[in-house]
Every structure is written in structure tokens, then in C-alpha cells.
Amino acid sequence: MKRISVDIGGTFTDCFFVWDDQYIEAKALTTHHNLALGFNEALDLACKRAELDRGTVLAEVDSVRYATTLGTNALIERKGPMVAAIVTHGFEDTIPLSRGRGYGEGLDSSMQQNLPAAERPDPLVPRRLIRSVKERVNSAGKVVARLDPQDVRNVVRELVDAGAEALVVSLTNATENPEHELQIQEIVLEEFPLHELGAIPILLGHQVSGRKGEYVRATSTIVDAFLHEIMFHALSQLSNNLRDYGYEKPMLVVHNSGGMAQMNSTDALQTIHSGPIAGVGAAEHLSNETGLGHVISTDMGGTSFDIGLVPEGGVKHYDFLPTIDRWLVSVPMVHLDTLGAGGGSIASYDRIHDAIKIGPESAGSNPGPACYDRGGLRATVTDADLLLGYLDPDNYANGYIKLNPKRSVFAIEETLCDELDSDVLDIAKEIKRGVDEQMAIGIGKELRVRGYLPEDFTMLAYGGNGPLHACGIAKHAGIKRVLAPPFSSVFSALGAGNMRQLHFHERGAHVVLYNATSRALYDSYGEFNEIVAELEALGREDLVRQGFAAEDVQYRLELDMRYGNQLLTQAVTLDINRINGVGDVLHVIKTFGEVYSHRFGASCAAPEAGIRVGTVRVASYVEGDVVRFESLEYGGPRCIPVAVGRRAAHFVDTDGAVDTPVYDQHALTHAHVIPGPAIVTTENTTFLVEPGWRLEPTSQGAVWFLQD
Template sequence: MKRISVDIGGTFTDCFFVWDETYVEAKALTTHHNLALGFNEALDLACSRAGLDRGTVLTEVDSVRYATTLGTNALIERKGPKVGAIVTHGFEDTIPLSRGRGYGEGLDYSMQQNLPAAERPEPLVPRYLIRSVKERVNSAGTIVARLDPEDVRTVVRELVDAGAEALVVSLVNATENPEHELAIQEIILDEFPAHELGAIPVLLGHQVSGRKGEYVRATSTIVDGFLHEIMFHALSQLSNNLRDAGYGKPMLVIHNSGGMAQMNSTDALQTIHSGPIAGVGAAEHLSNETGLGHVISTDMGGTSFDIGLVPEGGVKHYDFLPTIDRWLVSVPMVHLDTLGAGGGSIASYDRIHNSIKIGPESAGSNPGPACYDRGGLRPTVTDADLLLGYLDPDNYANGYIKLNPKRSRFAVEENLCDQLDMDVLAIARAIKDGVDEQMAIGIGKELRVRGYLPEDFTMLAYGGNGPLHACGIARHAGIKQILAPPFSSVFSACGAGNMKQLHFHERGVHITMYNATSRSLYDKYEEFNAIVEELEARGREDLVRQGFAADDVKYRLELDMRYGNQLLTQAVALDINRMNGVGDVLHMIRTFGDVYSHRFGASSAAPEAGIRVGTVRVASYVDGDVVNFDSLEAGGERTVPTEVSHRKVYFIGQDDSIETPVYDQAALSHERVIPGPAIVTTENTTYLVEPGWRLEPTVQGAVWFLQD
């Protein structure tokens, strides 16, 4: 196996390089103006560590996989083209109204309750760029009012004249019959041919989302259209960079569904949060391989802190109506909770509470924290870590970045000391403790709302800053056991290397699996199987187009089910793909009951209310080679290694500094134990062992944090 996997984050570009039995990790600063430059720098470093030439690597490597936060950043910054929308006549206000509760989507609970301050997000499609066409398809897919081509031409010209640079078409009931959406696309391409100057992207709602729900399908298509241009140019830039360097295969892009595909089979919407989700995929793989049990994955990088949940058995949680930025969309996406808390998170003065506010604003990679000495003037979490003695100024990122403690001290003094009437070290302690608490609250909320207790979980601490803050987070969250996984500093990139090529296809349906009124079971087996076969055919077509044999494609059937008229819908993965009789119907109902009871309690299931299916979904995938994780056990006697130096370190809860032993990479042997307090500095990260904890490395390269 020869593979390059890259996770392009807001601050660092992480590279995980596999060359037969050699595994190499490398990092470089993200170059936002040209992502290819940061990729080249990270790959060059990985090649030098492996003793290989970049040209040789790119001509012989099996695949190159990209995960990127570029789409996320573009949404946050509202950097995108003017998007025009074409809808069914009479539905022009569906998008601006946003189900009446759009003000709260994407906000935390306290902000959702603050109705006097409720403010809808700035629309991606302003009202003047929404036009309607006279047409109508009913819920059964029958055309009630035919489309008028001249009406369409008039609407398209009006939108282009008004400045639209991309067009989305989202018509009522197009998932049941897409004839009119396809006809509008044909008319637009006739007016503005793709091969001529002035051509504009056209996206159709039924192709982006096959689920019912006019508003969420429209917003999904609009977000996709808003990101289309920037993602196309950025990914093309990366692809051309690979081609110029001698790589001749298609570039693979990680999807937020937990899979990946070639660039020509990727929607911009599918790239949102793809990097952190690759880390959740790696956590699932690690849990399955090692029997780790309940896992909460935590990725602390330079810009954000991403939380993923993998209960025992390695089953990820999915969101089928996730909120991206401030917009509700209908794409299957691995559940992820993201906090604006990372090494680059800026600490500022909160005048209302007379305290320190940390994040969500980040210094990123340019200019970066003040200690990077690249022009940053505001204090960050990394500056606090440096002032407290956790980081080695001369050996940060393997000496790639030299840190300047004077800059950190100056930034804290100028921005916080006078306002808070505290000294520099007290403020640094407050920043460290505050960000740890903030992340612990996020973990506790994520677990408790799903019925879990933090003490029952192992926390996976990865990302460049994960092992540095792991003990502090666990202290606040009540977690007793931490694991820094193998390749922890580039664990999300490692997860990208393990991804399958996978596609989700779904269709909204109205199926009553059990009718409580007539006490009858669903019996239209051929109709149900025809829907599944259609979705499997679409998935098979996607994968065959990417070079796979049809016989290698596997399928997993999922249903969105609910009891009676409940609003809550539960996604259920099934172990059968067809319905051939009463026994199969009962098996599906039983599986739904088991999943529902496991999540909400044994007595919560209510089949007497009836059982309904709202969505049929098929995951089509092809298995591939993966990086294997061995057992995390390590037997035998352990000894304390010899430290390489000492330095004064300030810990939370300790009044004075502690003369703390410092170790290097050689100390992380499975024959060693490192009692706290201690610091271990490696090429890509720093392990901070707080008082009351100890480190126990494993053979595989993972490191346990255990309480004494």
C-alpha cells in the first residue's frame, strides 16, 4: 500500500504518508492563498523523513486523498458568487421564511431562546435573486401544470441581468418527478452554453438531495451553489499541482458522509467538515480493531475543537438534517460538534463579565499566535501554553517554528493585564484553564444529551494540541482514561487514508410499515424493492464510473423510521437489502425497536402508534486496504526513562512553579512509564502530564494517560 492522505486545516496542513510498511507523519502551515504550496511543503518533509524523492513518490503512489476545511471557511467569511434561485410559482418566499425558525439554526441553545435579539442570518440568495416559473408537479409525481419554455427563458435572463453568477433550481416535488428541473437546465445551457464565455453553473435540487422537504432541499442546493466555484478552483489547483508533479491518477476528495470519491463525483456541500470527520472515521476503525469500548474523539488543532461520538461497537452517529453554518440541509453527514477553541483561539477581554473570552476568533496560520513572531498582536491559547512553560521555544513543530516568549508576554500585557488587574502568569493560567473547561463542557453536553456518562468513555486526544490539553479537559469533564492514538498529531489525515469510496443515495417516501388503525403490515414488496434497486443502481453507476468493477460494489440499506406522528425520526441500518415477505417486514420493525430502545430506554418504543418510513437510503461502497492498529495492551515491567532536561512549569491548581522533567521521543517506548508532572516533546506534538497522571506508551505508538 502506497498512499498520501492530507488534511488541510485552518492553521496546519497535515500529511500522513504510507509507503509499504513505512508510516510517516508531517505538518506544514496552511497557505490559504494557494493550498498546493502548504501541501508540497508537508509532502516534502514526509518524503525526506522516509528517504524518498517527491517525484518518485507521486509517480508510484496508489492514491492521494484530500480533506479540507476550505468550504467551511468560505461560508463563515461569506466568500462566494451571487446565487440566483428558480422555484415553483407561489413558493418564492419559502427560502427567506426558512420554516419560521431560521433565526435559531446554527446557534447554541441560549441564543435560540433569546427571541428579542433574534436575527436571521444574511441570506445566501437575496430576495431579488429569487424567481418563479409557472409549473406544478403533485406529490405523486404527476404533472399538473406544464412548464412554459418562454417563461423559463424570461426568468433566466432576468436573473443573469440582476447579477446572478450561479443558478439553482429547486421545484416542488421534483424528487418524485424531475422532468421540469431537467428541462430548465436544458434551457439554461441552450441560452448559456458551457463551452462559451459567460456560462454559469447550474445545480438541480433533486440531484443534490433526493429527500422530500422543499425548504431543506432548496437550502442544500443553494449552499452547494454558493461553494461550487471556490471549491472547483481550489481543488482544480490541487489537482493540477499533482499532475504537474507527475501524478497521473484522479485525486480523491474526502466526504462528510464518512467516505470519499473522485473530484468529478463530489459536490461542494460534501466537503464541509470533511477533515474532522476523517478523524471520527479513524476513531471508529481504532475502536473496531482494538475493542476500545465507548470512545469520544476530540481533535484540537489550531483553529477548532471537534467532538465525535463512537459508542462501543464502532458505530458512528449520523445527522441526516445537519445544520451547516446557519443553514439546515438534507445531506447525510457524520455527526460532529465543533467549538471555536484551538491553539490559535484568541483570548480577549469580556467587558460584560469582566473576564477572559476565548475564541471563536482564531489567529489561524497567518499571522498566527503572537509567539510565531509573524505580526500577530493578540494573545492566544498557544501564547498562554508557552508562558506557562509547556512548550519549548526552540523545538516547537520539530524546530520548524521558533517561538518568541517576549511576543506572548507583550500581547497579554497589552490586551488583558490592565483590564483585569492581573499579572501575566495569572492570565495565562486563566486562559489555559478556561479553554480546557470550555472544551470539557462541549464533551459533557455531547454525551449527556445522548444518555451517556463521561466516566464510561475513553477520550481520544489528537490533533496538534490534543495531548497538550488532554489532562486539563479530562479533569473538568470527569473522564478517567485518555488515549493519544497512533499518529495523534495527524490522526485525521490517517483517517482519510482509511476511508472507503462510498456514496449515499436516498429517496423520500411515505411508507406505513405498520398501520395502527387497520392493524396491518406493509405488503407492497415489489414497490419497495424497486426503490432500493434504483438507489443501488445509482451508487453502482457512481463507483463504476470511478473505475471499480460492478461486482466489487457493496450496499447497505438504511431507513428513516418513526412511531406514528412523532417528530423524532431514527435512522436504522439494516442487515437485509430486500423485502420478500412478512418475515422481512417484522425483522425491520424489530431492528427499529431495538435501536430506538437502546437510545431512549427499554419502555420507550411505541409500535401501537404505528410505524412509518420517511426515507429509503442506500450506502454504496467498495472496501479497500487500511492502516491496521494492533492491540493497545503492553505487558511486562515498566521503568521511568531518563529525562533530557528540566524547566519551570506552572500547572493549574499549583501556586508556584514546579521543576518539571522534560523527555524526548525516545521516552515513548512501551517499556516506559512517565509519572506526572512531566513534559514529552516530539516532532509533531507535546504531551503534558499534569500532577496525578502518568503516561504509559504502547507497542503500536499510542500513549495512555492514566490517573494515579
């Protein structure tokens, strides 16, 4: 296996390079103005370590995979084209009304309850750029009112004259019959051919989401259109860079569904959060191979802290109506909880609570934390870590960044000391305590809301800052076992390398498996199987177009189910792909009952109210080679290694400086145990062993943090 996997984050570009039996990790600063430059720097470092040149590598690798947060950042910063929307006549206000809940989606529960201060997000499509056309398709897909082509031409010309740079078409019931959306597309292309200047991208709602729900389908398509241009240019820039250096295969892009595809089979919407989700995929793979049991994955980078849940057995949780930024969308996405708490998160003074507030604003990579000495003037988590003695100023990020402690002192004094009437070190401790508590609260909430206890989970701490804050987070969260996984600083990039080619296709359906009124079981097997076969055909077509043999494609059937008229819908993964009799219907009902009872309790199941299916979904995928993890257990004798130095460090619950031994990466072998307090500095990350903890390394660079 020869493979390059890249995770382009807000601060660092991580590279995981596989060359036969060699596994190599490398990092470089993200170059936002041209992502290819940061990629080239990280790849060159990996090639240097493998003693290979870039041209040889790109000519022989079997694939190059990208995961990126570029779309996430563009959405947050509202960097996108002017998007216009065409809807069915009478539905012009569906998008602005946003189901009456637009003020709260994307906010935490406390903010959602603060109605007097509620603010809707600035719309991606202003009301003046929403137009309607006279047409109607009913819920069964029958055309009730035909589309008038001249009406469409007038509307399109009005929108272009008003400044539209991208066009969204989302018509009522188009998932049942897309005839009118396709007809509008033809008319737009007649008016503005793709080969002429002035052509604008046009996105159709039924192609972005096959699920019913007019508002969420419209917002999904709008977000996709908003990100289309920036993602196209950025990924094309990366693709062209590969071409320039001799890579002739299609570039692969990681999706937030937990799979990946070529660029020609990727929507911009599918790239949102793809980097952190690749890390959740790596956690799932690690759990399956080593028998870790329940795992909570935590990725602490320079900009954010991402939490993913992998219960025992390696089954990820999915969101089928996720909120991206402030917008509810209907794209299947691996569940992820993101907090604005990373190494670059800015610490500011909260006047209301007379305390320090951490994030969500981040210094990013440019200018970065104050200690980067690149013009940053505000204190960050990294500045606090440096002043507390955890970081080596001369050996940060493999020596690529020289840290300046004087800048950190200046930033804290200027922004926080006077407000809090405390000295610099006390404030640095409060920043450390605050960010650890904030992340621990996020973990506890994520677990308890799904019926789990933190003490039953192993916490995976990865990302550039994960091992640095692992002990503090685990202590506040009540977690006893923490693992810095193999290649922890580039674990999400490793996950991108393990992804398989996968596509989701779904369709809204009204299937009553058990009718409570007539007490009858579903018996229209042919109708149901026809829907499944259509979705399988779409997935097979996607994968065959990307060069796979049709016979290699595998399928997984999933249903969104509910009891009676309950609003709560539960996604259920089945071990069968067809329903061919009463036995199969009862098997589906039993599987739903088991999943529902496990999540909410057996007493909550209500089959007597009826059992309904709202969405049929098929995952089509092809298995591939993956990175193999070695055992995480070691039962042999251990000894304390010889320290390479000592440093004065300050710990949150300890008064004064502590003379702390410092080790290098040679100490991280399975023959060693490192009692806290201690600091281990490696090329790509720092392991902080707080008092009361010990470090037990295993193979492949995996490291256990265990409480004494």
C-alpha cells in the same frame, strides 16, 4: 500499500504517508493563497524521512486523498459568488422564511432562547435574486401545470442581468418527478452554453438531495452552489499540482459522509467538515481493531475542537438533517460537534461576566498567535501555553516556527492585564483553565444528550494540541482514561487514508410498515424493493465510473423511521437489503424498536401508534486496504526514563513554578512510564502530563494518560 493522505486545516496541513510497511507523518503550515504549496512542503518532508524523492513517490502511489476545511472557512467568511434561485410560482418566500426558525439554526440553545436578540444570518440568496416559474408537479409526481419555456427564458435573463453568478433550481416535488428541473437546465444551457464566456454553473435540487422537504433541499443546493466555484478552483489547483509532478491517477476527495470519491463525483457540500470527520473514521477503525469500547474522539487543532462519538462496536452517529454554519441541509453527514477552541483561539475580555472569553475567533496560521512573531497582536491559547512553560520556543512544529515569548507577554498585557487587574501568568492560567473547561463542557453535553456517561468512555486526544490539553479536559469532563492514538498529530490525515469509496443515495418515501388504524402490516414488497434497487443502481454507477468492478460494490440499507405522527425520526441501519415477506417486515420493526429503546428508553417506544418510513437510503461502497493498528496493551515492566532537561512550568491548580522534567520522543516506548508533572516534546506535538496523571506509551506511538 502506497498512499498519501492529506488533511488541510485552517492552520496546518497534515500528511500521512504510507510506503509499504513505513508509516510516516509530516506537517506544514497551510498556505491559503495556494493550498498546493503547503501540500508540497508537507509531502517533501515525508519523502525526506522515507529517503525518497517526490517524483518517484507520486509516480508509484496508488492514491492521493484530500480532506479539507476550505469549504467550511469559505462559508463562515461568506466568500462565494452571487447565487440566484428559481422556484415554483407561489413558493418565492419559502427560502427567506426558513420555516420560521432561521434565526436559531446553527446557534447554541442559550442563544436560540434569546428571542429579543435573535438575528437571522445574512442570506446566501438575497430576496431580489429569487424568481419563480409557472409550473406544478403534485406529491405523486404527476405534472399538474406544464412549464412555459419562454417564461423560463425571461426569468433566467432577468437573474443574469441582476448579477447572478450561479443558478439554483429547486422546484416543488421535483424529487418525485424532476422533469421540469431538467427542462430548465436545458433552457439555461441553450441561453448560456458552457463553452462560451458568460456561462454560469447551474445546480438542480433533486440531484443534490433526493429527500422530500422543499426548504432543506433548497438550502442544500444553495450552499452547494455558493461553495462550488471556490472548491472547484482550489481542488483543481491541487489536482494540477499532482499532474505537474507525474501523478496520473484521479485525485480522491474525502466526504463528510465518512467515505470518499473522485472529484467528478463530489459535490462541494460533501467536503464540509471532511477533515475532522476523517478523524472520526480513524477512531472507528481503531475501536474495531483494538476493542477500545466506547470512544469519544477529540481533535484539537489550531482553529477548532471537534468532537465525534463512536460507541462500542464502532458505529458512528449520523446527522441526516445537519446544520452547516447557519443553514439546515439534507445531506447525510457523520455527526460532529465543533467548538471554536483551538491553539489559535483568541482570548478576549468579556465585560458582562468580567472574565476571559476563549474563541470562537481564531488567529489561524496567518498571522497566527502573537508568539509566532508574524504580526499577531492578540493573545491566544498557544501564547498562554508558551508562557506557562509547556512549549519549547526553539522546537515548536519540528522547529519550523520559532516562538517569541516576549510577543505573548505583550499581547496579554495589552489586551487583558488592565481589564482583569492580574499579572500575565495568572491570566495565562485562566486561559488554560477556561479552554479546558469549555471543551469538557462540550464533551459532557455531547455524551449526556445521547444517554451516555463520560466515565464510561475512553477519550481520544489528537490533533496538534490534543495531547497538550488532554489531562485538563479529561479532569473537567470526569473521564478517567485518555489515549493519544498512534500518529496523533496527523490522526485525521490517517483517517483519510483509511476511507473507502462510498456514496449515499436516498429517496423520500411513504411506507407504512404498520397501520395502527387497520392493524395491517405493509405488503407492497415489490414497490419497496424497486426503490432500493434504483438507489443501488445509482451507487453502482458512481463506483463503476470510478473504475471499480460492479461485483465488488457492497450495499447497506438504511431507513428513517418514526412512530405514528411523531416529529422525531430515527435512522435505522438494517442487515437485510430487501423485504420479501412478513418475516422481513417484522424484523425491520424489531430492529427499529431496539434502536429507539436503546436511545430513549423502552418505555418511550410506541408501536401502537403505527410505524412509518419517510426516507429510504442506500450506502454503496467498496472495501480497500487500511492501516493496521497494533495492540494498545502492554503488561511488562516499566521504568522512568532519563529526562533530557528540566523547565519551570506553571499548572492551573498549583501555586508558583514547578521544576518539571522534560523528555523527548525517545521516552515514548512501551518500556517507560512517565509520572506527572512532566513534558514530552516530539517533532509534531507536545504531551503535557499534569500532576496526578502518568503517561504509559504503547506500540506505534500510542500513549495512555492515566490518573494515579
